[in-house]
Each structure stands twice: as C-alpha cells, then as structure tokens.
Amino acid sequence: xxxxxxxxxxxxxxxxxxxxxxxxxxxxxxxxxxxxxxxxxxxxxxxxxxxxxxxxxxxxxxxxxxxxxxxxxxxxxxxxxxxxxxxxxxxxxxxxxxxxxxxxxxxxxxxxxxxxxxxxxxxxxxxxxxxxxxxxxxxxxxxxxxxxxxxxxxxxxxxxxxxxxxxxxxxxxxxxxxxxxxxxxxxxxxxxxxxxxxxxxxxxxxxxxxxxxxxxxxxxxxxxxxxxxxxxxxxxxxxxxxxxxxxxxxxxxxxxxxxxxxxxxxxxxxxxxxxxxxxxxxxxxxxxxxxxxxxxxxxxxxxxxxxxxxxxxxxxxxxxxxxxxxxxxxxxxxxxxxx
Ligand code: FAD
Ligand code: EPU
Numbered sequence: 001x002x003x004x005x006x007x008x009x010x011x012x013x014x015x016x017x018x019x020x021x022x023x024x025x026x027x028x029x030x031x032x033x034x035x036x037x038x039x040x041x042x043x044x045x046x047x048x049x050x051x052x053x054x055x056x057x058x059x060x061x062x063x064x065x066x067x068x069x070x071x072x073x074x075x076x077x078x079x080x081x082x083x084x085x086x087x088x089x090x091x092x093x094x095x096x097x098x099x100x101x102x103x104x105x106x107x108x109x110x111x112x113x114x115x116x117x118x119x120x121x122x123x124x125x126x127x128x129x130x131x132x133x134x135x136x137x138x139x140x141x142x143x144x145x146x147x148x149x150x151x152x153x154x155x156x157x158x159x160x161x162x163x164x165x166x167x168x169x170x171x172x173x174x175x176x177x178x179x180x181x182x183x184x185x186x187x188x189x190x191x192x193x194x195x196x197x198x199x200x201x202x203x204x205x206x207x208x209x210x211x212x213x214x215x216x217x218x219x220x221x222x223x224x225x226x227x228x229x230x231x232x233x234x235x236x237x238x239x240x241x242x243x244x245x246x247x248x249x250x251x252x253x254x255x256x257x258x259x260x261x262x263x264x265x266x267x268x269x270x271x272x273x274x275x276x277x278x279x280x281x282x283x284x285x286x287x288x289x290x291x292x293x294x295x296x297x298x299x300x301x302x303x304x305x306x307x308x309x310x311x312x313x314x315x316x317x318x319x320x321x322x323x324x325x326x327x328x329x330x331x332x333x334x335x336x337x338x339x
Pocket of ligand 1: 014048049050051052053054055056069090115116117118119120121122124125126127128129176177178179228229230231236237238239337
C-alpha cells in the first residue's frame, strides 16, 4: 500500500479542479482495500472513494484519504439460451465494458455508451441515458461493508433504484464500497431499445430500418459527442442538476404561463421538466464568469474553462438554483456529488 501525501486531484476528476488530497491511495484488489481500511492511518480518518471522478466536484482541498478504485476483471457468471450474466470489476471503465458487450453482440447497455467513469459508480446514481437505466439490467452488486469489512451481495430490488437514485446515495450513503456489478445481457442482436425520441429520430434519419446493438451504440455516441463537451477539452461532470419532477397540477399551471416548456411524462401524477430548458430560459446558457460557466450548447452542464475553483462552480450552481426557483417556482437538485 503506497500512501501519497498532498496529492493533486486536478487530473483525477473530469471537472479538472485544482484541489489537493491530504492523502491518496489506490487499491487494485479487495484484500488491498481491506488492508487499507483497517490500517491505522486510514482507520478513524475520513475517506472517500473515487472512480473516474466524472460525477464529483471538490469544493476545496480534501483533508482526508482519497481511495481510488482500480479493481478490474470480467467474468461470465452464467448463461441461458437467451441471456448471459457477466460480473464486471468496479474499477473497469464503464465505456470499455459497453464496448466489450457491443463487440461480443451482447445487448442491454449499448444505450449507455460513452458515459464516463467506472462500473462501481454506476449503481450509485443508477446511470441512465437514451431510454435505458442501469437498473434495467443490473442483477447484483457485490459490496464491502465499510464497518464490518464483510462482503455483501445486494440485489437489484435492495438497491431501491430510482431516477439518479439508489440506497448508496440515500439511506446507505457511505456504508458500502462497491466491488463488482453483475449485468444481464441479451444474446439476441435484434433486441434493441430505440424508444427515446432523439435516438429514434437519428436512426431513422440514417435510414436504418432494423438497428443492431452496434447501430444503437454508434448513434448514441454520435448524438452525445454533438452536444456534450469533452471533459479532456473543457472540464465538466455532465448534467450538473437532475431533471425535476413536479405534480401534474403544478405543471398544468406552468404550462399555461409558459406554453413552450419542455416536459416528459413521469410516474404517479408527476411531470418531469427539462432542467436545461428552465436554466436556458433564465438566461444562463453560455454565460461565463471567469473560468466558471454554463455550457454554450447544453445549459444543464456547468463547465470549468481552465482554472475555476470548486467554490466558483458551486456558487454558480447556487445562483442558478435561486434564479430558476424565482422564475418557475421549481427548486433544482444537484446531480453532481459535492465533496
Ligand atoms: P466518481 O465521480 O468517481 O464518483 C461518483 C460518486 O460515486 C462519488 O460519491 C463516489 O464516492 C462514489 N463512488 C464511486 N465509485 C464507488 C464505489 N466503487 N463504491 C462506492 N462509491 C463509489 N451520468 C449518467 O447517469 N448519464 C449520462 O448520460 C452521463 N453523462 C455524462 C457525460 C459527461 C461528459 C460526464 C463528465 C459525466 C456524465 N455522467 C452521466 C455522470 C458520470 O459519468 C456518472 O455518474 C458515472 O457513473 C460516474 O462514475 P465515476 O467512476 O467517475 O464516479
Ligand atoms: N434543453 C434546452 N436547453 C438546453 C438543454 C436542453 O431547452 O440548453 C431541452 C431541449 O428541449 C431538449 C431537452 O431539454 O430536447 C432534453 O435535453 P437532452 O436530450 O440533452 O437531455 P437532458 O435532459 O438535458 C438527460 C440526462 C443526461 C442523458 C440525456 C440522454 C439528466 C439530469 N440528464 O439530459 O445524463 O445523457 O438525458 O438521456 O437526467 C448526466 O446525468 O450527467 C447526463 C448527461
């Protein structure tokens, strides 16, 4: 176990914020992780787990241990005529796993192509895009209980997944370190999901009548690269806020005042609003304050043009929340984890 002191985090998060970790350690196996957690310098000190750093904002230096997950591995657990169940190590890069499946013609996660970060962070917020969420295919999470250092198998139902939610973000926050994720994939190359509006439209425009797993993956990659900033060029963590859901009755009122409001049907008498639209209507899109800004193409994405501090990005997010609440009476919630 090698512990680094005063470790720069700038290139370990996609926001590329200039923050320092008091201590930094990487782990590649479960045994190594257990050793780290039970060793005197870490025990009793505060720590956080870092994957690819694509959904975190360091609001300042971190005065504890940053433990970076590098556990890899791909293992077929079982197979039936229709499905194959594969367990992926939590430190595997999510997009590499998607490409592995696409190249083997295993379907189910192609809509989640190009999402940055690691497999282990996927269940934390139940990653989702283009009509699919991780909860649709995840069968089991294997996780280390931080207190007992025992490994627990957690089923899909026990994860209590919701839109950008799970027990790992709420009731069990900080209680587990995810070690691996098992996913159910289909062996039928024609079984794809193109129900999401912009995906279906793009597939039609390309003249594809019977899309394959690879067609869907390629199209999702095409759409994503056209509207989301590349973190290697401009620091960002994807959508900074969640799309808010409001009661249908409140939506009817808002719609009469703002007929152009962008919305999607949601569960149980609720309507989901496009937070990007709300933010754009408040005039934030493309705004820049020093090196902190709101992306010019996608108002839901806050960006670091170079040397913005975590505080500056955070303060900008506060101003956006206040202004959207002031105009629409809707309070945005952050998707990004503030540390
Ligand atoms: P990190 O940022 O390292 O960590 C995120 C949180 O998970 C932290 O609280 C961390 O402590 C915790 N964590 C990480 N690993 C573990 C573990 N093994 N065990 C326990 N806790 C852990 N997200 C979507 O859902 N859909 C999208 O379409 C999408 N698009 C994006 C596009 C861009 C350009 C970017 C930059 C981000 C996007 N994201 C999207 C957000 C992000 O990619 C995902 O949330 C991703 O799962 C984060 O993975 P990570 O490894 O980088 O997590
Ligand atoms: N819109 C605007 N102005 C903007 C941005 C968006 O008016 O500046 C409106 C447009 O009408 C657009 C609609 O909002 O049609 C939806 O925009 P988009 O399709 O880009 O999706 P999103 O709601 O902004 C969500 C996820 C993304 C995910 C895409 C595709 C959340 C918070 N974000 O974005 O996830 O990739 O859908 O499924 O749910 C992430 O979580 O980090 C992320 C990027």
